[in-house]
Amino acid sequence: MALGRGDACRARGAVGTCGAAQAALCKATAGHRQLVLQLGGSADGPRLREERRRRSTEARELSAGLQHALLAGLRQAPARPEEQRELERLWVLFLSALELFLQDLCRAHHLCQLFSTEGGGAALLRTGLGGRGPPSRKGSRRGGGPTQPPAALHLEEEIEQVRATLAEMESRANIPPWTVEATQPAGTGGTAAPAAEVTRGAPHVGHCCSVL
Template sequence: MAREECKALLDALNKATACYHHLVLTVGGSADSQNLREELQKTRQKAQELAVATRAQLTAALRDRGLGAEERAEFERLWVAFSGCLDLLEADMRRALALGTAFPLHAPRRPLVRTGVAGGAAGVAARALSARSLRHEAEGDFDVDDLRELEREILQVSEMIHDMEMKVNVPRWTVQARQTAGAELLSSAGASSVGAVSVQERTGPCDLSKALAATVFSAVLLAAVALAVCVAKLS
Protein backbone atom coordinates (compact mmCIF):
# COMPACT_ATOMS: atom_id res chain seq x y z
CA MET A 1 0.00 0.00 0.00
CA ALA A 2 2.84 2.42 0.84
CA ARG A 3 4.49 1.71 -2.50
CA GLU A 4 1.30 2.47 -4.43
CA GLU A 5 0.84 5.71 -2.48
CA CYS A 6 4.40 6.74 -3.29
CA LYS A 7 3.87 5.98 -6.97
CA ALA A 8 0.66 8.03 -7.01
CA LEU A 9 2.35 10.97 -5.28
CA LEU A 10 5.34 10.80 -7.61
CA ASP A 11 3.08 10.69 -10.66
CA ALA A 12 1.21 13.78 -9.45
CA LEU A 13 4.52 15.53 -8.75
CA ASN A 14 5.79 14.72 -12.25
CA LYS A 15 2.66 16.23 -13.79
CA ALA A 16 2.87 19.37 -11.65
CA THR A 17 6.57 19.78 -12.46
CA ALA A 18 5.94 19.34 -16.19
CA CYS A 19 3.12 21.89 -16.07
CA TYR A 20 5.35 24.35 -14.23
CA HIS A 21 8.11 23.85 -16.80
CA HIS A 22 5.80 24.74 -19.69
CA LEU A 23 4.49 27.80 -17.86
CA VAL A 24 8.00 29.07 -17.13
CA LEU A 25 8.83 28.98 -20.86
CA THR A 26 6.19 31.67 -21.53
CA VAL A 27 7.50 34.22 -19.01
CA GLY A 28 8.64 37.36 -20.80
CA GLY A 29 6.78 36.54 -24.01
CA SER A 30 3.65 37.90 -25.59
CA ALA A 31 1.47 35.62 -23.42
CA ASP A 32 3.00 36.87 -20.17
CA SER A 33 0.58 38.48 -17.72
CA GLN A 34 -0.31 38.59 -14.09
CA ASN A 35 -2.64 35.65 -14.67
CA LEU A 36 0.37 33.63 -15.80
CA ARG A 37 2.42 34.69 -12.78
CA GLU A 38 -0.43 33.70 -10.46
CA GLU A 39 -0.72 30.33 -12.17
CA LEU A 40 3.02 29.86 -11.82
CA GLN A 41 2.77 30.59 -8.12
CA LYS A 42 -0.06 28.11 -7.60
CA THR A 43 1.63 25.38 -9.63
CA ARG A 44 5.01 25.60 -7.91
CA GLN A 45 3.38 25.65 -4.47
CA LYS A 46 1.36 22.57 -5.41
CA ALA A 47 4.55 20.88 -6.62
CA GLN A 48 6.30 21.68 -3.35
CA GLU A 49 3.42 20.27 -1.31
CA LEU A 50 3.57 17.05 -3.32
CA ALA A 51 7.35 16.96 -2.93
CA VAL A 52 7.12 17.22 0.86
CA ALA A 53 4.53 14.44 1.01
CA THR A 54 6.51 12.20 -1.35
CA ARG A 55 9.73 12.73 0.57
CA ALA A 56 8.06 11.79 3.85
CA GLN A 57 6.65 8.56 2.40
CA LEU A 58 9.87 7.49 0.69
CA THR A 59 12.08 8.39 3.66
CA ALA A 60 9.94 6.37 6.05
CA ALA A 61 9.95 3.39 3.70
CA LEU A 62 13.70 3.38 2.99
CA ARG A 63 14.61 3.75 6.66
CA ASP A 64 12.56 0.68 7.53
CA ARG A 65 15.08 -2.09 8.33
CA GLY A 66 12.44 -4.79 7.88
CA LEU A 67 11.94 -3.95 4.22
CA GLY A 68 12.50 -6.84 1.79
CA ALA A 69 15.19 -6.71 -0.87
CA GLU A 70 12.75 -6.52 -3.77
CA GLU A 71 10.66 -3.83 -2.14
CA ARG A 72 13.76 -1.85 -1.20
CA ALA A 73 14.97 -1.95 -4.78
CA GLU A 74 11.59 -0.62 -5.95
CA PHE A 75 11.60 2.20 -3.39
CA GLU A 76 15.16 3.09 -4.37
CA ARG A 77 14.04 3.43 -7.99
CA LEU A 78 11.23 5.70 -6.86
CA TRP A 79 13.71 7.67 -4.76
CA VAL A 80 16.01 8.25 -7.73
CA ALA A 81 13.06 9.34 -9.90
CA PHE A 82 11.94 11.68 -7.11
CA SER A 83 15.42 13.18 -6.78
CA GLY A 84 15.57 13.86 -10.51
CA CYS A 85 12.14 15.47 -10.42
CA LEU A 86 13.24 17.78 -7.59
CA ASP A 87 16.37 18.77 -9.52
CA LEU A 88 14.23 19.76 -12.51
CA LEU A 89 11.83 21.69 -10.30
CA GLU A 90 14.65 23.64 -8.68
CA ALA A 91 16.18 24.45 -12.08
CA ASP A 92 12.83 25.70 -13.41
CA MET A 93 12.29 27.81 -10.29
CA ARG A 94 15.67 29.44 -10.79
CA ARG A 95 14.81 30.04 -14.44
CA ALA A 96 11.49 31.61 -13.43
CA LEU A 97 13.30 33.89 -11.00
CA ALA A 98 15.75 35.03 -13.67
CA LEU A 99 13.02 35.62 -16.26
CA GLY A 100 10.71 37.32 -13.77
CA THR A 101 13.51 39.68 -12.77
CA ALA A 102 14.37 40.44 -16.40
CA PHE A 103 10.72 40.97 -17.40
CA PRO A 104 8.88 42.72 -14.52
CA LEU A 105 5.14 42.97 -15.01
CA HIS A 106 4.68 46.69 -14.45
CA ALA A 107 7.95 48.14 -15.75
CA PRO A 108 7.59 51.33 -17.85
CA ARG A 109 9.22 49.74 -20.91
CA ARG A 110 7.65 46.34 -20.65
CA PRO A 111 7.26 44.11 -22.62
CA LEU A 112 10.71 43.69 -24.13
CA VAL A 113 9.32 41.04 -26.51
CA ARG A 114 7.00 42.36 -29.24
CA THR A 115 3.44 41.18 -28.77
CA GLY A 116 2.00 42.23 -32.13
CA VAL A 117 -0.37 44.80 -30.59
CA ALA A 118 -0.67 47.79 -32.96
CA GLY A 119 -2.78 50.90 -33.24
CA GLY A 120 -3.07 54.40 -31.86
CA ALA A 121 -2.28 55.10 -28.26
CA ALA A 122 -5.90 55.84 -27.44
CA GLY A 123 -7.13 52.61 -29.00
CA VAL A 124 -4.54 50.46 -27.27
CA ALA A 125 -5.26 52.15 -23.94
CA ALA A 126 -8.99 51.56 -24.37
CA ARG A 127 -8.45 47.87 -24.99
CA ALA A 128 -6.08 47.56 -22.06
CA LEU A 129 -8.22 49.32 -19.45
CA SER A 130 -10.51 46.45 -18.62
CA ALA A 131 -11.71 45.58 -15.14
CA ARG A 132 -9.08 42.87 -14.83
CA SER A 133 -6.31 45.20 -16.01
CA LEU A 134 -7.33 47.80 -13.46
CA ARG A 135 -7.30 45.18 -10.72
CA HIS A 136 -3.86 44.04 -11.79
CA GLU A 137 -2.55 47.59 -11.83
CA ALA A 138 -3.87 48.06 -8.31
CA GLU A 139 -1.84 45.00 -7.33
CA GLY A 140 1.32 46.35 -8.90
CA ASP A 141 3.57 44.87 -6.24
CA PHE A 142 2.43 41.29 -6.89
CA ASP A 143 5.42 40.33 -9.05
CA VAL A 144 7.89 41.93 -6.63
CA ASP A 145 6.46 40.04 -3.66
CA ASP A 146 6.20 36.85 -5.70
CA LEU A 147 9.85 37.00 -6.72
CA ARG A 148 10.88 37.43 -3.08
CA GLU A 149 8.75 34.45 -2.14
CA LEU A 150 10.22 32.49 -5.03
CA GLU A 151 13.74 33.15 -3.72
CA ARG A 152 12.75 31.73 -0.33
CA GLU A 153 11.11 28.70 -1.95
CA ILE A 154 14.22 27.97 -4.01
CA LEU A 155 16.25 27.86 -0.82
CA GLN A 156 13.68 25.53 0.73
CA VAL A 157 13.86 23.12 -2.22
CA SER A 158 17.67 23.20 -2.11
CA GLU A 159 17.59 22.40 1.59
CA MET A 160 15.12 19.59 0.92
CA ILE A 161 17.47 18.04 -1.64
CA HIS A 162 20.43 18.32 0.76
CA ASP A 163 18.38 16.89 3.62
CA MET A 164 17.34 13.94 1.45
CA GLU A 165 20.95 13.11 0.63
CA MET A 166 21.88 13.23 4.30
CA LYS A 167 19.01 11.10 5.62
CA VAL A 168 18.86 8.44 2.93
CA ASN A 169 22.00 7.38 1.11
CA VAL A 170 20.87 6.02 -2.27
CA PRO A 171 23.55 6.68 -4.90
CA ARG A 172 21.89 6.98 -8.27
CA TRP A 173 24.49 4.88 -10.08
CA THR A 174 23.77 1.88 -7.82
CA VAL A 175 20.07 1.68 -8.70
CA GLN A 176 19.29 -0.75 -11.49
CA ALA A 177 16.54 0.06 -13.95
CA ARG A 178 13.78 -2.41 -14.70
CA GLN A 179 14.68 -2.51 -18.38
CA THR A 180 17.80 -1.86 -20.39
CA ALA A 181 18.51 1.51 -21.91
CA GLY A 182 16.79 1.97 -25.25
CA ALA A 183 14.37 -0.86 -24.63
CA GLU A 184 11.76 0.86 -26.81
CA LEU A 185 14.19 1.01 -29.74
CA LEU A 186 15.18 -2.60 -29.20
CA SER A 187 11.56 -3.67 -29.19
CA SER A 188 10.99 -1.81 -32.47
CA ALA A 189 14.05 -3.41 -34.00
CA GLY A 190 12.88 -6.79 -32.76
CA ALA A 191 9.53 -6.29 -34.43
CA SER A 192 11.30 -5.40 -37.68
CA SER A 193 13.51 -8.49 -37.50
CA VAL A 194 10.48 -10.66 -36.85
CA GLY A 195 8.84 -9.17 -39.93
CA ALA A 196 11.94 -9.91 -42.00
CA VAL A 197 12.03 -13.51 -40.78
CA SER A 198 8.37 -13.96 -41.65
CA VAL A 199 9.03 -12.59 -45.16
CA GLN A 200 11.98 -14.94 -45.57
CA GLU A 201 9.88 -17.85 -44.42
CA ARG A 202 7.25 -17.01 -47.02
CA THR A 203 9.72 -16.53 -49.87
CA GLY A 204 11.96 -19.46 -48.93
CA PRO A 205 15.76 -19.63 -48.68
CA CYS A 206 17.92 -18.12 -51.41
CA ASP A 207 19.41 -20.59 -53.96
CA LEU A 208 23.02 -19.55 -54.69
CA SER A 209 23.24 -21.45 -57.98
CA LYS A 210 20.13 -19.74 -59.32
CA ALA A 211 21.43 -16.35 -58.23
CA LEU A 212 24.77 -16.98 -59.96
CA ALA A 213 23.06 -18.09 -63.17
CA ALA A 214 20.87 -14.99 -63.17
CA THR A 215 23.95 -12.78 -62.72
CA VAL A 216 25.81 -14.42 -65.63
CA PHE A 217 22.74 -14.14 -67.85
CA SER A 218 22.38 -10.44 -67.05
CA ALA A 219 26.06 -9.82 -67.87
CA VAL A 220 25.79 -11.62 -71.22
CA LEU A 221 22.62 -9.72 -72.08
CA LEU A 222 24.26 -6.37 -71.32
CA ALA A 223 27.30 -7.30 -73.45
CA ALA A 224 25.04 -8.22 -76.35
CA VAL A 225 23.13 -4.96 -76.14
CA ALA A 226 26.39 -2.96 -76.02
CA LEU A 227 27.74 -4.88 -79.06
CA ALA A 228 24.53 -4.22 -81.02
CA VAL A 229 24.75 -0.51 -80.26
CA CYS A 230 28.36 -0.36 -81.45
CA VAL A 231 27.56 -2.20 -84.72
CA ALA A 232 24.65 0.17 -85.35
CA LYS A 233 26.88 3.23 -84.92
CA LEU A 234 29.64 1.84 -87.17
CA SER A 235 27.21 0.99 -89.92
Protein backbone atom coordinates in the same frame (compact mmCIF):
# COMPACT_ATOMS: atom_id res chain seq x y z
CA MET B 1 13.52 -13.41 8.97
CA ALA B 2 10.28 -13.75 7.07
CA LEU B 3 7.93 -10.79 6.95
CA GLY B 4 4.52 -11.01 8.55
CA ARG B 5 1.43 -10.36 6.50
CA GLY B 6 1.00 -6.92 8.10
CA ASP B 7 4.58 -5.91 7.26
CA ALA B 8 4.16 -7.04 3.65
CA CYS B 9 0.93 -5.08 3.31
CA ARG B 10 2.57 -1.96 4.75
CA ALA B 11 5.49 -2.33 2.34
CA ARG B 12 3.18 -2.70 -0.67
CA GLY B 13 1.12 0.23 0.58
CA ALA B 14 4.22 2.41 0.89
CA VAL B 15 5.28 1.57 -2.66
CA GLY B 16 1.82 2.33 -4.03
CA THR B 17 1.49 5.59 -2.11
CA CYS B 18 4.94 6.78 -3.15
CA GLY B 19 4.39 5.77 -6.76
CA ALA B 20 1.14 7.74 -6.93
CA ALA B 21 2.79 10.75 -5.27
CA GLN B 22 5.69 10.58 -7.74
CA ALA B 23 3.23 10.61 -10.65
CA ALA B 24 1.41 13.62 -9.16
CA LEU B 25 4.72 15.43 -8.64
CA CYS B 26 5.74 14.83 -12.26
CA LYS B 27 2.39 16.23 -13.42
CA ALA B 28 2.73 19.31 -11.22
CA THR B 29 6.32 20.05 -12.25
CA ALA B 30 5.51 19.50 -15.93
CA GLY B 31 2.65 22.01 -15.69
CA HIS B 32 4.96 24.43 -13.90
CA ARG B 33 7.56 24.08 -16.66
CA GLN B 34 4.99 24.92 -19.37
CA LEU B 35 4.11 28.12 -17.49
CA VAL B 36 7.78 29.05 -17.00
CA LEU B 37 8.35 28.73 -20.76
CA GLN B 38 5.68 31.38 -21.35
CA LEU B 39 7.26 34.01 -19.09
CA GLY B 40 8.19 37.10 -21.09
CA GLY B 41 6.03 36.00 -24.03
CA SER B 42 2.75 37.20 -25.43
CA ALA B 43 0.76 35.21 -22.86
CA ASP B 44 2.67 36.63 -19.89
CA GLY B 45 0.95 38.71 -17.27
CA PRO B 46 -0.29 38.66 -13.66
CA ARG B 47 -2.64 35.73 -14.27
CA LEU B 48 0.07 33.50 -15.70
CA ARG B 49 2.48 34.40 -12.92
CA GLU B 50 -0.11 33.72 -10.25
CA GLU B 51 -0.79 30.33 -11.83
CA ARG B 52 2.95 29.60 -11.90
CA ARG B 53 3.13 30.37 -8.17
CA ARG B 54 0.15 28.10 -7.54
CA ARG B 55 1.75 25.23 -9.46
CA SER B 56 5.03 25.79 -7.65
CA THR B 57 3.28 25.64 -4.29
CA GLU B 58 1.52 22.44 -5.32
CA ALA B 59 4.81 20.85 -6.41
CA ARG B 60 6.57 21.83 -3.19
CA GLU B 61 3.73 20.47 -1.05
CA LEU B 62 3.79 17.20 -3.01
CA SER B 63 7.56 17.05 -2.56
CA ALA B 64 7.24 17.38 1.20
CA GLY B 65 4.64 14.62 1.37
CA LEU B 66 6.58 12.30 -0.92
CA GLN B 67 9.79 12.82 1.02
CA HIS B 68 8.04 11.92 4.28
CA ALA B 69 6.40 8.83 2.76
CA LEU B 70 9.63 7.58 1.20
CA LEU B 71 11.62 8.05 4.40
CA ALA B 72 8.95 6.20 6.35
CA GLY B 73 8.92 3.35 3.83
CA LEU B 74 12.69 3.04 3.73
CA ARG B 75 13.02 3.04 7.52
CA GLN B 76 10.28 0.60 8.42
CA ALA B 77 10.77 -3.18 8.77
CA PRO B 78 12.67 -4.43 5.68
CA ALA B 79 10.32 -5.25 2.83
CA ARG B 80 10.84 -7.86 0.18
CA PRO B 81 13.91 -7.07 -1.95
CA GLU B 82 11.72 -6.04 -4.89
CA GLU B 83 9.76 -3.55 -2.80
CA GLN B 84 12.90 -2.18 -1.16
CA ARG B 85 14.47 -1.65 -4.58
CA GLU B 86 11.31 0.07 -5.81
CA LEU B 87 11.38 2.52 -2.88
CA GLU B 88 15.05 3.25 -3.54
CA ARG B 89 14.33 3.72 -7.25
CA LEU B 90 11.52 6.17 -6.43
CA TRP B 91 13.86 8.05 -4.09
CA VAL B 92 16.43 8.55 -6.87
CA LEU B 93 13.72 9.56 -9.36
CA PHE B 94 12.32 11.99 -6.81
CA LEU B 95 15.77 13.51 -6.37
CA SER B 96 16.11 13.94 -10.16
CA ALA B 97 12.64 15.45 -10.50
CA LEU B 98 13.37 17.94 -7.74
CA GLU B 99 16.64 18.98 -9.39
CA LEU B 100 14.78 19.66 -12.65
CA PHE B 101 12.15 21.61 -10.74
CA LEU B 102 14.92 23.70 -9.16
CA GLN B 103 16.32 24.46 -12.62
CA ASP B 104 12.90 25.68 -13.75
CA LEU B 105 12.58 27.90 -10.67
CA CYS B 106 15.98 29.45 -11.41
CA ARG B 107 14.90 30.02 -15.03
CA ALA B 108 11.68 31.64 -13.85
CA HIS B 109 13.64 33.88 -11.49
CA HIS B 110 15.86 35.05 -14.35
CA LEU B 111 12.92 35.70 -16.71
CA CYS B 112 10.92 37.55 -14.05
CA GLN B 113 13.86 39.86 -13.53
CA LEU B 114 14.11 40.52 -17.27
CA PHE B 115 10.35 40.91 -17.79
CA SER B 116 8.82 42.40 -14.69
CA THR B 117 5.15 43.19 -14.24
CA GLU B 118 6.22 45.71 -11.63
CA GLY B 119 7.55 49.14 -12.50
CA GLY B 120 11.16 49.52 -13.59
CA GLY B 121 11.58 46.34 -15.62
CA ALA B 122 11.73 45.71 -19.36
CA ALA B 123 8.38 45.71 -21.15
CA LEU B 124 6.82 42.31 -21.66
CA LEU B 125 7.33 40.82 -25.11
CA ARG B 126 4.25 41.19 -27.37
CA THR B 127 3.61 39.63 -30.76
CA GLY B 128 1.50 42.48 -32.16
CA LEU B 129 -1.34 40.13 -33.13
CA GLY B 130 -4.67 41.89 -33.48
CA GLY B 131 -3.18 45.11 -34.81
CA ARG B 132 -2.36 46.58 -31.43
CA GLY B 133 0.97 47.97 -30.41
CA PRO B 134 2.73 47.14 -27.17
CA PRO B 135 0.36 48.02 -24.32
CA SER B 136 1.37 50.35 -21.57
CA ARG B 137 2.46 49.05 -18.19
CA LYS B 138 -1.04 49.69 -16.91
CA GLY B 139 -2.59 47.94 -19.88
CA SER B 140 -0.58 44.80 -19.29
CA ARG B 141 -2.57 44.30 -16.08
CA ARG B 142 -6.01 44.38 -17.64
CA GLY B 143 -8.24 41.35 -17.32
CA GLY B 144 -8.72 41.44 -13.58
CA GLY B 145 -5.55 39.47 -12.79
CA PRO B 146 -4.35 39.58 -9.19
CA THR B 147 -1.68 42.06 -8.22
CA GLN B 148 1.47 40.16 -7.36
CA PRO B 149 4.14 40.89 -4.80
CA PRO B 150 7.65 41.25 -6.25
CA ALA B 151 8.19 38.03 -8.22
CA ALA B 152 11.92 37.86 -7.61
CA LEU B 153 11.49 37.80 -3.84
CA HIS B 154 8.88 35.05 -4.01
CA LEU B 155 11.04 32.98 -6.34
CA GLU B 156 14.10 33.33 -4.15
CA GLU B 157 12.09 31.87 -1.27
CA GLU B 158 10.85 29.01 -3.47
CA ILE B 159 14.38 28.27 -4.69
CA GLU B 160 15.80 28.21 -1.17
CA GLN B 161 13.02 25.87 0.00
CA VAL B 162 13.71 23.38 -2.80
CA ARG B 163 17.46 23.58 -2.21
CA ALA B 164 16.90 22.86 1.48
CA THR B 165 14.74 19.84 0.59
CA LEU B 166 17.43 18.50 -1.75
CA ALA B 167 20.11 18.91 0.90
CA GLU B 168 17.94 17.13 3.47
CA MET B 169 17.21 14.28 1.07
CA GLU B 170 20.88 13.72 0.34
CA SER B 171 21.72 13.66 4.06
CA ARG B 172 18.88 11.47 5.35
CA ALA B 173 19.01 8.56 2.89
CA ASN B 174 22.22 6.96 1.68
CA ILE B 175 21.03 5.95 -1.78
CA PRO B 176 23.70 6.86 -4.38
CA PRO B 177 22.15 7.89 -7.72
CA TRP B 178 24.75 5.81 -9.60
CA THR B 179 23.04 2.65 -8.29
CA VAL B 180 20.23 3.25 -10.80
CA GLU B 181 20.74 2.05 -14.35
CA ALA B 182 18.60 2.41 -17.47
CA THR B 183 16.54 -0.63 -18.45
CA GLN B 184 15.09 0.80 -21.69
CA PRO B 185 16.86 2.13 -24.80
CA ALA B 186 17.30 5.89 -24.91
CA GLY B 187 14.28 7.76 -26.25
CA THR B 188 11.68 5.13 -25.41
CA GLY B 189 10.38 7.13 -22.45
CA GLY B 190 8.66 5.50 -19.52
CA THR B 191 6.02 6.03 -16.87
CA ALA B 192 6.33 7.96 -13.67
CA ALA B 193 4.69 5.28 -11.55
CA PRO B 194 2.82 1.99 -11.91
CA ALA B 195 -0.40 2.44 -13.87
CA ALA B 196 0.14 6.20 -14.15
CA GLU B 197 0.72 8.41 -17.15
CA VAL B 198 2.89 11.51 -17.25
CA THR B 199 1.62 14.63 -18.96
CA ARG B 200 3.34 15.83 -22.09
CA GLY B 201 6.46 17.79 -21.31
CA ALA B 202 7.23 15.89 -18.08
CA PRO B 203 10.66 14.43 -17.47
CA HIS B 204 11.08 10.83 -18.69
CA VAL B 205 11.13 9.08 -15.33
CA GLY B 206 9.62 5.87 -14.13
CA HIS B 207 10.08 2.21 -14.95
CA CYS B 208 12.90 3.01 -17.37
CA CYS B 209 15.45 2.30 -14.66
CA SER B 210 16.16 -0.05 -11.80
CA VAL B 211 18.39 -0.23 -8.76
CA LEU B 212 21.64 -2.14 -9.25
